[in-house]
Amino acid sequence: MSTSDSSGPAPRRVYFLSNRTAITAETLGHSLLAQFPELRFAPLTIPFIDSPGKARKIVERIESDARQTGLRPIVISTLADEEISAIIHQADALILDPFDRFLPELEQEFHAASVHESGKSHRISNPTLYESRIDAIDYALIHDDGATTKQYSQADVIIIGVSRSGKTPTCLYLALQFGIRAANYPITEEDMDSEDLPRHIKQYRNKLFGLTTDPRRLARIREERRPGSLYASLEQCRKELRAAEQLFEQYRIPYVNTADMSIEEIATKVVELAGLQRLSKPVLKHVDE
Protein backbone atom coordinates (compact mmCIF):
# COMPACT_ATOMS: atom_id res chain seq x y z
CA MET A 1 0.00 0.00 0.00
CA SER A 2 1.32 3.40 -0.90
CA THR A 3 0.25 6.50 0.95
CA SER A 4 -0.59 9.96 -0.31
CA ASP A 5 2.96 11.23 -0.70
CA SER A 6 3.67 9.32 -3.93
CA SER A 7 2.70 10.56 -7.39
CA GLY A 8 -0.11 9.10 -9.52
CA PRO A 9 -3.89 9.17 -9.16
CA ALA A 10 -5.49 10.53 -5.99
CA PRO A 11 -5.35 8.07 -3.10
CA ARG A 12 -8.57 6.72 -1.64
CA ARG A 13 -9.31 7.91 1.88
CA VAL A 14 -9.69 5.00 4.33
CA TYR A 15 -10.95 5.46 7.87
CA PHE A 16 -10.29 2.99 10.69
CA LEU A 17 -12.93 3.74 13.32
CA SER A 18 -13.69 2.31 16.74
CA ASN A 19 -15.20 3.16 20.09
CA ARG A 20 -12.11 1.60 21.66
CA THR A 21 -8.47 1.61 20.53
CA ALA A 22 -9.15 0.95 16.81
CA ILE A 23 -6.31 -1.59 16.83
CA THR A 24 -8.62 -4.34 15.54
CA ALA A 25 -10.04 -2.11 12.77
CA GLU A 26 -6.56 -0.95 11.81
CA THR A 27 -5.07 -4.45 11.78
CA LEU A 28 -7.94 -5.88 9.77
CA GLY A 29 -8.01 -2.88 7.44
CA HIS A 30 -4.35 -3.12 6.58
CA SER A 31 -4.68 -6.86 5.92
CA LEU A 32 -7.53 -6.18 3.49
CA LEU A 33 -5.91 -3.24 1.72
CA ALA A 34 -2.62 -5.13 1.34
CA GLN A 35 -4.57 -7.31 -1.13
CA PHE A 36 -4.64 -4.31 -3.50
CA PRO A 37 -0.93 -3.45 -3.79
CA GLU A 38 -1.42 -1.43 -6.97
CA LEU A 39 -3.77 1.08 -5.38
CA ARG A 40 -2.95 4.05 -3.18
CA PHE A 41 -4.68 4.77 0.10
CA ALA A 42 -4.66 7.59 2.62
CA PRO A 43 -5.42 5.84 5.93
CA LEU A 44 -6.68 7.68 9.00
CA THR A 45 -7.32 6.02 12.36
CA ILE A 46 -9.83 7.53 14.77
CA PRO A 47 -10.15 5.69 18.12
CA PHE A 48 -12.46 6.29 21.10
CA ILE A 49 -15.58 7.31 19.16
CA ASP A 50 -17.68 6.97 22.28
CA SER A 51 -20.42 9.58 21.88
CA PRO A 52 -23.04 10.40 19.25
CA GLY A 53 -21.54 13.89 18.99
CA LYS A 54 -18.14 12.52 18.03
CA ALA A 55 -19.75 10.14 15.54
CA ARG A 56 -21.65 12.98 13.86
CA LYS A 57 -18.44 15.02 13.47
CA ILE A 58 -16.81 12.04 11.77
CA VAL A 59 -19.72 11.68 9.36
CA GLU A 60 -19.26 15.35 8.39
CA ARG A 61 -15.58 14.75 7.89
CA ILE A 62 -16.15 11.68 5.71
CA GLU A 63 -18.60 13.58 3.54
CA SER A 64 -16.33 16.56 3.22
CA ASP A 65 -13.56 14.17 2.14
CA ALA A 66 -15.84 12.61 -0.46
CA ARG A 67 -16.74 16.03 -1.90
CA GLN A 68 -13.10 17.10 -2.08
CA THR A 69 -11.70 13.96 -3.67
CA GLY A 70 -14.72 12.90 -5.71
CA LEU A 71 -14.12 9.36 -4.40
CA ARG A 72 -16.30 7.49 -1.94
CA PRO A 73 -14.27 6.91 1.25
CA ILE A 74 -13.81 3.44 2.74
CA VAL A 75 -14.66 2.91 6.41
CA ILE A 76 -13.36 -0.14 8.26
CA SER A 77 -14.81 -0.09 11.74
CA THR A 78 -15.47 -2.11 14.88
CA LEU A 79 -18.34 -0.21 16.45
CA ALA A 80 -20.04 -2.23 19.15
CA ASP A 81 -22.35 0.58 20.20
CA GLU A 82 -25.50 0.42 18.07
CA GLU A 83 -26.38 4.10 18.29
CA ILE A 84 -22.91 5.19 17.21
CA SER A 85 -22.79 2.57 14.49
CA ALA A 86 -26.13 3.82 13.12
CA ILE A 87 -24.81 7.37 12.92
CA ILE A 88 -21.64 6.31 11.07
CA HIS A 89 -23.80 4.33 8.63
CA GLN A 90 -25.45 7.59 7.52
CA ALA A 91 -22.18 8.56 5.79
CA ASP A 92 -21.93 7.98 2.05
CA ALA A 93 -19.03 5.57 2.28
CA LEU A 94 -18.31 1.87 1.81
CA ILE A 95 -18.62 0.72 5.41
CA LEU A 96 -17.13 -2.65 6.33
CA ASP A 97 -17.71 -3.60 9.97
CA PRO A 98 -17.14 -7.19 11.13
CA PHE A 99 -19.46 -6.51 14.08
CA ASP A 100 -22.37 -5.82 11.71
CA ARG A 101 -21.63 -8.84 9.61
CA PHE A 102 -20.55 -11.46 12.09
CA LEU A 103 -22.42 -10.76 15.33
CA PRO A 104 -25.84 -11.74 13.92
CA GLU A 105 -24.40 -15.05 12.73
CA LEU A 106 -22.77 -15.69 16.09
CA GLU A 107 -26.00 -14.77 17.91
CA GLN A 108 -27.89 -17.29 15.81
CA GLU A 109 -25.25 -19.96 16.36
CA PHE A 110 -25.16 -19.41 20.13
CA HIS A 111 -28.89 -18.72 20.55
CA ALA A 112 -27.75 -15.77 22.64
CA ALA A 113 -27.78 -12.00 22.27
CA SER A 114 -24.51 -10.08 22.14
CA VAL A 115 -24.16 -7.29 24.68
CA HIS A 116 -23.32 -4.52 22.20
CA GLU A 117 -20.91 -3.00 24.65
CA SER A 118 -21.59 0.71 24.71
CA GLY A 119 -19.32 3.62 25.52
CA LYS A 120 -21.23 4.05 28.76
CA SER A 121 -20.74 0.49 29.96
CA HIS A 122 -18.32 -0.04 32.77
CA ARG A 123 -15.49 -2.13 31.50
CA ILE A 124 -13.44 -4.17 33.90
CA SER A 125 -9.92 -4.88 32.87
CA ASN A 126 -8.34 -8.18 33.67
CA PRO A 127 -5.78 -7.37 36.38
CA THR A 128 -4.20 -10.83 36.41
CA LEU A 129 -3.62 -10.69 32.68
CA TYR A 130 -2.29 -7.13 32.90
CA GLU A 131 0.11 -8.16 35.62
CA SER A 132 1.37 -11.25 33.84
CA ARG A 133 2.19 -9.12 30.82
CA ILE A 134 3.97 -6.59 33.07
CA ASP A 135 5.90 -9.44 34.70
CA ALA A 136 6.93 -10.71 31.29
CA ILE A 137 8.07 -7.22 30.24
CA ASP A 138 10.08 -6.80 33.43
CA TYR A 139 11.63 -10.19 32.79
CA ALA A 140 12.56 -9.30 29.20
CA LEU A 141 14.14 -6.01 30.26
CA ILE A 142 16.21 -7.52 33.07
CA HIS A 143 17.33 -10.36 30.82
CA ASP A 144 18.02 -8.33 27.69
CA ASP A 145 21.32 -8.89 25.86
CA GLY A 146 22.67 -11.34 28.44
CA ALA A 147 22.65 -8.64 31.15
CA THR A 148 21.92 -11.27 33.77
CA THR A 149 21.58 -15.02 33.42
CA LYS A 150 20.56 -15.83 36.99
CA GLN A 151 16.88 -16.50 36.46
CA TYR A 152 17.16 -18.46 33.23
CA SER A 153 15.36 -21.31 34.97
CA GLN A 154 12.24 -19.10 34.87
CA ALA A 155 12.52 -18.27 31.16
CA ASP A 156 9.94 -19.65 28.74
CA VAL A 157 12.47 -19.19 25.95
CA ILE A 158 16.01 -17.85 25.55
CA ILE A 159 16.62 -16.17 22.20
CA ILE A 160 20.19 -16.31 20.90
CA GLY A 161 21.87 -14.73 17.91
CA VAL A 162 24.58 -12.29 16.84
CA SER A 163 24.41 -8.57 17.59
CA ARG A 164 21.52 -6.82 15.77
CA SER A 165 19.82 -9.99 14.57
CA GLY A 166 16.49 -8.90 16.14
CA LYS A 167 16.65 -10.51 19.59
CA THR A 168 15.44 -7.55 21.67
CA PRO A 169 12.33 -6.58 19.68
CA THR A 170 11.37 -10.25 19.45
CA CYS A 171 11.60 -10.70 23.23
CA LEU A 172 9.66 -7.49 23.91
CA TYR A 173 6.94 -8.46 21.47
CA LEU A 174 6.69 -11.94 23.00
CA ALA A 175 6.24 -10.32 26.41
CA LEU A 176 3.79 -7.60 25.36
CA GLN A 177 1.63 -9.58 22.98
CA PHE A 178 1.78 -13.07 24.41
CA GLY A 179 2.90 -12.64 28.05
CA ILE A 180 5.86 -14.95 27.39
CA ARG A 181 9.02 -14.67 29.53
CA ALA A 182 11.78 -14.34 26.97
CA ALA A 183 15.44 -13.74 27.76
CA ASN A 184 18.03 -13.05 25.11
CA TYR A 185 21.72 -13.77 24.95
CA PRO A 186 24.18 -12.46 22.37
CA ILE A 187 26.51 -14.81 20.54
CA THR A 188 29.88 -13.09 20.45
CA GLU A 189 33.11 -13.76 18.57
CA GLU A 190 34.59 -15.56 21.57
CA ASP A 191 31.71 -18.01 21.57
CA MET A 192 32.22 -18.61 17.88
CA ASP A 193 35.93 -19.24 18.31
CA SER A 194 35.27 -21.80 21.01
CA GLU A 195 32.82 -23.57 18.69
CA ASP A 196 30.78 -24.43 21.74
CA LEU A 197 27.68 -23.01 23.39
CA PRO A 198 28.46 -20.34 25.99
CA ARG A 199 28.40 -21.95 29.44
CA HIS A 200 25.64 -19.64 30.73
CA ILE A 201 23.19 -21.04 28.25
CA LYS A 202 24.48 -24.55 27.74
CA GLN A 203 22.46 -26.03 30.59
CA TYR A 204 19.27 -24.46 29.15
CA ARG A 205 19.65 -26.01 25.72
CA ASN A 206 15.99 -26.99 25.57
CA LYS A 207 14.90 -23.38 25.93
CA LEU A 208 17.16 -21.94 23.25
CA PHE A 209 15.86 -20.44 20.03
CA GLY A 210 18.15 -18.97 17.38
CA LEU A 211 17.76 -15.98 15.08
CA THR A 212 19.76 -15.53 11.93
CA THR A 213 19.44 -13.06 9.07
CA ASP A 214 20.82 -12.05 5.71
CA PRO A 215 24.44 -10.75 5.87
CA ARG A 216 23.70 -7.74 3.64
CA ARG A 217 20.77 -6.68 5.74
CA LEU A 218 22.75 -7.14 8.96
CA ALA A 219 25.61 -5.09 7.53
CA ARG A 220 23.21 -2.29 6.61
CA ILE A 221 21.67 -2.22 10.09
CA ARG A 222 25.09 -2.30 11.79
CA GLU A 223 26.42 0.37 9.42
CA GLU A 224 23.83 2.80 10.78
CA ARG A 225 25.12 2.21 14.31
CA ARG A 226 28.86 2.19 13.64
CA PRO A 227 29.61 3.50 10.15
CA GLY A 228 32.75 2.15 8.52
CA SER A 229 33.52 -0.27 11.36
CA LEU A 230 34.78 -3.83 11.08
CA TYR A 231 31.62 -4.74 13.07
CA ALA A 232 29.47 -3.48 10.19
CA SER A 233 31.52 -4.96 7.36
CA LEU A 234 29.82 -7.48 5.11
CA GLU A 235 32.70 -9.90 5.63
CA GLN A 236 32.33 -9.80 9.42
CA CYS A 237 28.54 -10.18 9.23
CA ARG A 238 28.92 -13.19 6.94
CA LYS A 239 31.42 -14.80 9.25
CA GLU A 240 29.35 -14.27 12.39
CA LEU A 241 26.11 -15.48 10.87
CA ARG A 242 27.78 -18.57 9.44
CA ALA A 243 29.28 -19.42 12.84
CA ALA A 244 25.97 -18.83 14.61
CA GLU A 245 24.09 -21.05 12.16
CA GLN A 246 26.69 -23.76 12.67
CA LEU A 247 26.10 -23.61 16.42
CA PHE A 248 22.33 -23.84 15.89
CA GLU A 249 22.75 -26.87 13.65
CA GLN A 250 25.31 -28.58 15.86
CA TYR A 251 23.12 -28.33 18.98
CA ARG A 252 19.83 -28.80 17.09
CA ILE A 253 18.54 -25.43 18.24
CA PRO A 254 15.43 -24.38 16.31
CA TYR A 255 16.04 -21.10 14.43
CA VAL A 256 14.55 -18.79 11.84
CA ASN A 257 15.98 -16.43 9.27
CA THR A 258 14.40 -13.07 10.09
CA ALA A 259 15.54 -11.21 6.96
CA ASP A 260 12.12 -10.86 5.31
CA MET A 261 10.00 -11.04 8.45
CA SER A 262 8.20 -8.45 10.51
CA ILE A 263 8.59 -8.49 14.31
CA GLU A 264 5.10 -10.05 14.53
CA GLU A 265 6.10 -12.87 12.21
CA ILE A 266 9.34 -13.60 14.04
CA ALA A 267 7.56 -13.71 17.42
CA THR A 268 4.78 -15.92 16.07
CA LYS A 269 7.32 -18.31 14.55
CA VAL A 270 9.14 -18.55 17.89
CA VAL A 271 5.88 -19.38 19.65
CA GLU A 272 5.07 -22.02 17.05
CA LEU A 273 8.46 -23.69 16.70
CA ALA A 274 9.33 -23.57 20.41
CA GLY A 275 5.90 -24.97 21.29
CA LEU A 276 5.03 -22.05 23.60
CA GLN A 277 1.60 -21.04 24.83
CA ARG A 278 0.08 -17.76 23.68
CA LEU A 279 -1.62 -15.90 26.51
CA SER A 280 -5.28 -15.20 25.97
CA LYS A 281 -5.43 -11.92 24.09
CA PRO A 282 -4.82 -8.98 26.42
CA VAL A 283 -7.49 -6.72 24.93
CA LEU A 284 -10.15 -9.20 25.94
CA LYS A 285 -12.42 -8.02 28.70
CA HIS A 286 -15.69 -8.73 30.32
CA VAL A 287 -18.39 -6.19 29.88
CA ASP A 288 -20.37 -5.25 32.91
CA GLU A 289 -23.79 -3.83 32.30
Place this chain on the structure above:
Amino acid sequence: MSTSDSSGPAPRRVYFLSNRTAITAETLGHSLLAQFPELRFAPLTIPFIDSPGKARKIVERIESDARQTGLRPIVISTLADEEISAIIHQADALILDPFDRFLPELEQEFHAASVHESGKSHRISNPTLYESRIDAIDYALIHDDGATTKQYSQADVIIIGVSRSGKTPTCLYLALQFGIRAANYPITEEDMDSEDLPRHIKQYRNKLFGLTTDPRRLARIREERRPGSLYASLEQCRKELRAAEQLFEQYRIPYVNTADMSIEEIATKVVELAGLQRLSKPVLKHVDE
Protein backbone atom coordinates in the same frame (compact mmCIF):
# COMPACT_ATOMS: atom_id res chain seq x y z
CA MET B 1 -14.78 -14.79 27.90
CA SER B 2 -14.01 -17.70 30.16
CA THR B 3 -11.84 -20.58 29.05
CA SER B 4 -12.26 -24.27 29.55
CA ASP B 5 -10.90 -24.47 33.08
CA SER B 6 -14.05 -23.06 34.74
CA SER B 7 -17.07 -25.17 35.63
CA GLY B 8 -20.43 -25.07 33.81
CA PRO B 9 -21.49 -26.20 30.34
CA ALA B 10 -18.86 -27.36 27.82
CA PRO B 11 -17.01 -24.46 26.21
CA ARG B 12 -17.31 -23.91 22.48
CA ARG B 13 -14.11 -24.53 20.54
CA VAL B 14 -12.98 -21.48 18.56
CA TYR B 15 -10.18 -21.59 16.00
CA PHE B 16 -8.22 -18.54 14.89
CA LEU B 17 -6.62 -19.51 11.58
CA SER B 18 -4.33 -17.75 9.15
CA ASN B 19 -1.67 -18.36 6.55
CA ARG B 20 0.37 -15.65 8.28
CA THR B 21 0.70 -14.77 11.99
CA ALA B 22 -3.02 -15.09 12.85
CA ILE B 23 -2.75 -11.87 14.84
CA THR B 24 -5.56 -10.25 12.82
CA ALA B 25 -7.83 -13.29 13.21
CA GLU B 26 -7.06 -13.51 16.92
CA THR B 27 -7.60 -9.81 17.56
CA LEU B 28 -10.85 -9.74 15.61
CA GLY B 29 -12.02 -13.01 17.15
CA HIS B 30 -11.51 -11.83 20.70
CA SER B 31 -13.35 -8.58 19.96
CA LEU B 32 -16.31 -10.55 18.62
CA LEU B 33 -16.38 -13.16 21.40
CA ALA B 34 -16.10 -10.47 24.09
CA GLN B 35 -19.62 -9.49 23.02
CA PHE B 36 -20.82 -12.77 24.57
CA PRO B 37 -19.47 -12.48 28.13
CA GLU B 38 -21.84 -15.14 29.47
CA LEU B 39 -20.53 -17.88 27.20
CA ARG B 40 -17.43 -20.01 27.56
CA PHE B 41 -14.96 -20.57 24.77
CA ALA B 42 -11.88 -22.70 24.24
CA PRO B 43 -9.76 -20.66 21.81
CA LEU B 44 -6.96 -22.14 19.72
CA THR B 45 -4.75 -20.13 17.39
CA ILE B 46 -3.07 -21.83 14.43
CA PRO B 47 -0.80 -19.57 12.34
CA PHE B 48 1.16 -20.25 9.14
CA ILE B 49 -1.36 -22.52 7.42
CA ASP B 50 0.50 -22.22 4.17
CA SER B 51 -0.04 -25.56 2.44
CA PRO B 52 -3.07 -27.64 1.41
CA GLY B 53 -1.71 -30.49 3.54
CA LYS B 54 -1.73 -28.36 6.69
CA ALA B 55 -5.22 -27.12 5.87
CA ARG B 56 -6.52 -30.68 5.49
CA LYS B 57 -5.09 -31.67 8.86
CA ILE B 58 -6.89 -28.76 10.46
CA VAL B 59 -10.18 -29.76 8.86
CA GLU B 60 -9.75 -33.23 10.41
CA ARG B 61 -9.04 -31.67 13.76
CA ILE B 62 -12.10 -29.40 13.59
CA GLU B 63 -14.33 -32.34 12.73
CA SER B 64 -12.88 -34.50 15.48
CA ASP B 65 -13.55 -31.63 17.92
CA ALA B 66 -17.13 -31.38 16.71
CA ARG B 67 -17.70 -35.10 17.22
CA GLN B 68 -16.21 -35.04 20.71
CA THR B 69 -18.05 -31.99 22.01
CA GLY B 70 -21.26 -32.32 20.00
CA LEU B 71 -20.95 -28.59 19.28
CA ARG B 72 -20.16 -27.03 15.93
CA PRO B 73 -16.79 -25.25 16.24
CA ILE B 74 -16.36 -21.59 15.31
CA VAL B 75 -13.59 -20.63 12.88
CA ILE B 76 -12.42 -17.04 12.62
CA SER B 77 -9.86 -16.83 9.86
CA THR B 78 -7.96 -14.55 7.52
CA LEU B 79 -7.05 -16.87 4.69
CA ALA B 80 -5.90 -14.97 1.64
CA ASP B 81 -4.98 -18.09 -0.32
CA GLU B 82 -8.04 -19.31 -2.19
CA GLU B 83 -7.04 -22.97 -2.33
CA ILE B 84 -6.40 -23.15 1.40
CA SER B 85 -9.55 -21.20 2.16
CA ALA B 86 -11.59 -23.64 0.05
CA ILE B 87 -10.20 -26.61 2.01
CA ILE B 88 -11.01 -25.01 5.39
CA HIS B 89 -14.54 -24.29 4.14
CA GLN B 90 -15.12 -28.04 3.83
CA ALA B 91 -15.17 -28.30 7.63
CA ASP B 92 -18.55 -28.41 9.35
CA ALA B 93 -18.02 -25.23 11.35
CA LEU B 94 -19.28 -21.66 11.45
CA ILE B 95 -16.57 -19.99 9.39
CA LEU B 96 -16.24 -16.23 9.63
CA ASP B 97 -13.55 -14.80 7.38
CA PRO B 98 -13.41 -11.05 6.66
CA PHE B 99 -11.45 -11.81 3.49
CA ASP B 100 -14.39 -13.79 2.08
CA ARG B 101 -16.89 -11.16 3.04
CA PHE B 102 -15.11 -7.90 2.41
CA LEU B 103 -12.73 -8.49 -0.49
CA PRO B 104 -15.52 -8.89 -3.10
CA GLU B 105 -17.04 -5.58 -1.96
CA LEU B 106 -13.68 -3.85 -2.11
CA GLU B 107 -12.98 -5.32 -5.56
CA GLN B 108 -16.29 -3.95 -6.80
CA GLU B 109 -15.65 -0.55 -5.24
CA PHE B 110 -12.13 -0.28 -6.68
CA HIS B 111 -12.93 -2.00 -10.01
CA ALA B 112 -9.76 -3.99 -9.33
CA ALA B 113 -8.94 -7.59 -8.47
CA SER B 114 -7.28 -8.41 -5.17
CA VAL B 115 -4.08 -10.40 -5.40
CA HIS B 116 -5.11 -13.23 -3.05
CA GLU B 117 -1.64 -13.45 -1.66
CA SER B 118 -0.67 -17.10 -1.57
CA GLY B 119 1.73 -18.99 0.61
CA LYS B 120 4.02 -19.25 -2.39
CA SER B 121 4.17 -15.55 -3.09
CA HIS B 122 7.38 -13.80 -2.28
CA ARG B 123 6.65 -11.26 0.36
CA ILE B 124 8.88 -8.24 0.72
CA SER B 125 9.01 -6.71 4.14
CA ASN B 126 9.30 -2.99 4.52
CA PRO B 127 12.88 -2.43 5.78
CA THR B 128 12.44 1.28 6.50
CA LEU B 129 9.41 0.60 8.65
CA TYR B 130 11.18 -2.27 10.39
CA GLU B 131 14.13 -0.06 11.14
CA SER B 132 12.09 2.85 12.42
CA ARG B 133 10.38 0.50 14.87
CA ILE B 134 13.76 -0.86 15.96
CA ASP B 135 15.04 2.69 16.41
CA ALA B 136 12.01 3.51 18.54
CA ILE B 137 12.57 0.39 20.68
CA ASP B 138 16.24 1.25 21.16
CA TYR B 139 15.21 4.75 22.14
CA ALA B 140 12.66 3.49 24.67
CA LEU B 141 15.17 1.10 26.25
CA ILE B 142 17.92 3.70 26.56
CA HIS B 143 15.46 6.25 27.98
CA ASP B 144 13.60 3.94 30.32
CA ASP B 145 13.02 5.08 33.89
CA GLY B 146 15.02 8.29 33.51
CA ALA B 147 18.22 6.30 32.85
CA THR B 148 19.48 9.05 30.58
CA THR B 149 17.90 12.39 29.69
CA LYS B 150 20.42 13.52 27.11
CA GLN B 151 18.41 12.95 23.94
CA TYR B 152 15.06 14.23 25.20
CA SER B 153 15.08 16.68 22.31
CA GLN B 154 14.53 13.66 20.04
CA ALA B 155 11.62 12.24 22.04
CA ASP B 156 8.14 12.27 20.55
CA VAL B 157 6.73 12.05 24.07
CA ILE B 158 8.08 11.78 27.63
CA ILE B 159 5.86 9.73 29.93
CA ILE B 160 5.99 10.68 33.60
CA GLY B 161 4.43 9.12 36.70
CA VAL B 162 5.22 7.45 40.01
CA SER B 163 6.94 4.09 40.25
CA ARG B 164 4.82 1.22 38.84
CA SER B 165 2.19 3.43 37.23
CA GLY B 166 2.69 1.73 33.83
CA LYS B 167 5.30 3.95 32.17
CA THR B 168 7.60 1.25 30.80
CA PRO B 169 5.01 -1.00 29.09
CA THR B 170 3.34 2.09 27.63
CA CYS B 171 6.61 3.31 26.12
CA LEU B 172 7.48 -0.12 24.73
CA TYR B 173 4.05 -0.53 23.21
CA LEU B 174 4.26 2.95 21.64
CA ALA B 175 7.60 1.96 20.10
CA LEU B 176 6.60 -1.50 18.91
CA GLN B 177 3.12 -0.78 17.65
CA PHE B 178 3.37 2.81 16.48
CA GLY B 179 7.11 3.47 15.99
CA ILE B 180 6.91 6.38 18.43
CA ARG B 181 10.01 7.47 20.37
CA ALA B 182 8.86 7.50 23.96
CA ALA B 183 11.08 8.21 26.97
CA ASN B 184 9.89 7.81 30.55
CA TYR B 185 10.88 9.57 33.72
CA PRO B 186 9.90 8.58 37.25
CA ILE B 187 8.41 11.11 39.63
CA THR B 188 10.08 10.52 42.99
CA GLU B 189 9.39 11.74 46.51
CA GLU B 190 12.02 14.45 46.19
CA ASP B 191 10.24 15.88 43.17
CA MET B 192 7.00 15.86 45.09
CA ASP B 193 8.52 17.65 48.06
CA SER B 194 9.86 20.39 45.82
CA GLU B 195 6.40 20.85 44.29
CA ASP B 196 8.09 21.62 41.02
CA LEU B 197 8.84 19.69 37.85
CA PRO B 198 12.24 17.95 37.93
CA ARG B 199 14.75 20.13 36.10
CA HIS B 200 15.59 17.41 33.53
CA ILE B 201 12.09 17.46 32.16
CA LYS B 202 11.02 21.03 32.86
CA GLN B 203 12.36 22.36 29.56
CA TYR B 204 10.40 19.66 27.68
CA ARG B 205 7.05 20.52 29.20
CA ASN B 206 5.31 20.30 25.84
CA LYS B 207 6.33 16.67 25.41
CA LEU B 208 5.22 15.50 28.84
CA PHE B 209 2.37 13.06 29.37
CA GLY B 210 1.32 11.86 32.82
CA LEU B 211 0.08 8.50 34.04
CA THR B 212 -1.83 8.06 37.26
CA THR B 213 -3.71 5.10 38.68
CA ASP B 214 -5.86 3.90 41.54
CA PRO B 215 -4.02 3.81 44.92
CA ARG B 216 -5.33 0.33 45.81
CA ARG B 217 -4.22 -1.11 42.52
CA LEU B 218 -0.81 0.55 42.79
CA ALA B 219 -0.40 -0.79 46.34
CA ARG B 220 -1.24 -4.29 45.16
CA ILE B 221 1.28 -4.13 42.30
CA ARG B 222 4.00 -2.70 44.58
CA GLU B 223 3.22 -5.25 47.30
CA GLU B 224 4.23 -8.01 44.89
CA ARG B 225 7.62 -6.37 44.40
CA ARG B 226 8.39 -5.36 47.99
CA PRO B 227 5.98 -7.03 50.39
CA GLY B 228 5.28 -5.14 53.60
CA SER B 229 7.33 -2.10 52.59
CA LEU B 230 6.45 1.56 53.13
CA TYR B 231 6.77 1.83 49.31
CA ALA B 232 3.84 -0.59 48.90
CA SER B 233 1.63 0.86 51.65
CA LEU B 234 -1.72 2.25 50.63
CA GLU B 235 -0.97 5.49 52.47
CA GLN B 236 2.27 6.01 50.52
CA CYS B 237 0.62 5.19 47.19
CA ARG B 238 -2.19 7.66 47.93
CA LYS B 239 0.26 10.38 48.82
CA GLU B 240 2.43 9.86 45.74
CA LEU B 241 -0.45 9.71 43.31
CA ARG B 242 -2.05 12.82 44.81
CA ALA B 243 1.23 14.73 44.50
CA ALA B 244 1.77 13.53 40.92
CA GLU B 245 -1.74 14.55 39.89
CA GLN B 246 -1.19 17.97 41.45
CA LEU B 247 1.95 18.40 39.34
CA PHE B 248 0.05 17.37 36.20
CA GLU B 249 -2.72 19.87 36.94
CA GLN B 250 -0.36 22.67 37.90
CA TYR B 251 1.66 22.39 34.69
CA ARG B 252 -1.32 21.46 32.51
CA ILE B 253 0.24 18.16 31.53
CA PRO B 254 -2.25 15.85 29.83
CA TYR B 255 -2.69 12.63 31.80
CA VAL B 256 -4.81 9.51 32.07
CA ASN B 257 -5.82 7.21 34.87
CA THR B 258 -4.66 3.77 33.79
CA ALA B 259 -6.45 1.77 36.50
CA ASP B 260 -9.04 0.11 34.25
CA MET B 261 -7.10 0.26 31.00
CA SER B 262 -5.15 -2.31 29.01
CA ILE B 263 -1.67 -1.40 27.73
CA GLU B 264 -3.20 -0.96 24.26
CA GLU B 265 -5.74 1.52 25.57
CA ILE B 266 -3.17 3.54 27.52
CA ALA B 267 -0.88 3.77 24.48
CA THR B 268 -3.74 4.72 22.16
CA LYS B 269 -4.89 7.42 24.59
CA VAL B 270 -1.37 8.85 24.72
CA VAL B 271 -1.24 8.99 20.92
CA GLU B 272 -4.63 10.70 20.80
CA LEU B 273 -4.23 13.21 23.62
CA ALA B 274 -0.61 14.09 22.83
CA GLY B 275 -1.49 14.53 19.14
CA LEU B 276 1.10 12.00 17.95
CA GLN B 277 1.27 10.27 14.60
CA ARG B 278 0.71 6.52 14.37
CA LEU B 279 3.14 4.83 12.05
CA SER B 280 1.57 2.96 9.18
CA LYS B 281 0.82 -0.51 10.49
CA PRO B 282 3.98 -2.62 10.60
CA VAL B 283 2.34 -5.81 9.32
CA LEU B 284 1.52 -4.09 6.05
CA LYS B 285 3.44 -5.39 3.09
CA HIS B 286 3.44 -5.46 -0.63
CA VAL B 287 2.85 -8.75 -2.29
CA ASP B 288 5.09 -9.61 -5.17
CA GLU B 289 3.81 -12.13 -7.66
